[in-house]
Amino acid sequence: MxxxxxxxxxxxxxxxxxxxxxxxxxxxxxxxxxxxxxxxxxxxxxxxxxxxxxxxxxxxxxxxxxxxxxxxxxxxxxxxxxxxxxxxxxxxxxxxxxxxxxxxxxxxxxxxxxxxxxxxxxxxxxxxxxxxxxxxxxxxxxxxxxxxxxxxxxxxxxxxxxxxxxxxxxxxxxxxxxxxxxxxxxxxxxxxxxxxxxxxxxxxxxxxxxxxxxxxxxEGAVRHVRFTAARISASDAGALLGRVRGIGSIEVLPAGDDVELSATLAGPIQPLLQVLATLELKELVLAEPDLEESVLELYGTIRGNGGGQ
Structure with a gap:
């Protein structure tokens, strides 16, 4: 062209x-x-x-x-x-x-x-x-x-x-x-x-x-994921989620007898879905990719490297 x-x-x-x-x-x-x-x-x-x-x-x-x-x-x-x-x-x-x-x-x-x-x-x-x-x-x-x-x-x-x-x-x-x-x-x-x-x-x-x-x-942008699961401890859920490539910022939130976790995902979605399929989910929220965060991360990477193209 x-x-x-x-x-x-x-x-x-x-x-x-x-x-x-x-x-x-x-x-x-x-x-x-x-x-x-x-x-x-x-x-x-x-x-x-x-x-x-x-x-x-x-x-x-x-x-x-x-x-x-x-x-x-x-x-x-x-x-x-x-x-x-x-x-x-x-x-x-x-x-x-x-x-x-x-x-x-x-x-x-x-x-x-x-x-x-x-x-x-x-x-x-x-x-x-x-x-x-x-x-x-x-x-x-x-x-x-x-x-x-x-x-x-x-x-x-x-x-x-x-x-x-x-x-x-x-x-x-x-x-x-x-x-x-x-x-x-x-x-x-x-x-x-x-x-x-x-x-x-x-x-x-x-x-x-x-x-x-x-x-x-x-495709490379950050997604936010939050879910509530039953019959699993917070530590086990966190460890399971931590094995997914691209997962970061894991946070465990109080949810009564259940466990609620939030995290960010910078990578393909399929590995995360495979892990979540093994859990007894009560709620799942997977946000649209946030291009703003992706671009700001690029700016931060360049700043951290001391500039350059």
Missing amino acids: SQAVTVESLTKKFGRVEALHDVSFGIAEGAVFGVIEPNGAGKTTLMRCLLDIIRPTSGSAKLLGEDPRTAGPALRRRIGYLPGELFLEGRITGRKLLAHYEYISGPVKPGRIEGLAERLGLDLDRTTRKLSKGNRQKLGLVQAFMHDPELLVLDEPTSGLDPLVQQEFLAMVREGQANGQTIFLSSHVLSEIQQAADQVAILRDGRIITVASVDSLR
Whole structure:
């Protein structure tokens, strides 16, 4: 499959501060690719480098097969961009502002702007200075999506949006992917990336820790298990559970004549089920994998190793 985005050894320094260090990854055409980082600095710098808003110190990138440093306006018209910090002219209506963006980005299908505004609940005839943060964000999303670009680069796209509008945005992402668009988005909230993306890059201190599919992250994520069993002592139940690969944080809880245990599981579920099948269970709760904990554990591992990619 062809690559819509290719990044090789991208490094960006601001004086002595290294915002990006030797970043490399690729995004296949038609994929939804998410990047997550807690403090938000590295991922915004990365997107700005890709779009030639700022120049990298070293390394290279290609977008839609072209070098953004030399491709010029023709490439930019094939891209929709939503910056993390959206600055809008205050004394103009949303409708007139979008007409200006249409002149820059290229043709927009008749009714497309109005359709997107209706979906997002945006009043196009209000001046931008009267818009709330959420409505300004909606206006930014309309300008990014309206010309149906081949590539969408969206920095914190759900910032300021209420939950219902966030769900509408996710529907727009899925529709865009179904139409062959490639979407590169960032967030500091893992659950948003989990709902939207096929693949995730985890960035810390300007370095990529890992690039993985959402499914593979889920497989390696931490689950929480809790059960109540009869006719077994707490020590025997704990010892039995402790033999399961990936089990940790075992805690015995008081439960009258029975024994109640809670634990975490970072591994396949089948060995745990085989052990639990030997017990006289009264209650069993096995939670969905927690990607947030999995990612935080990755951050902690890198910190414990003293950094590095």
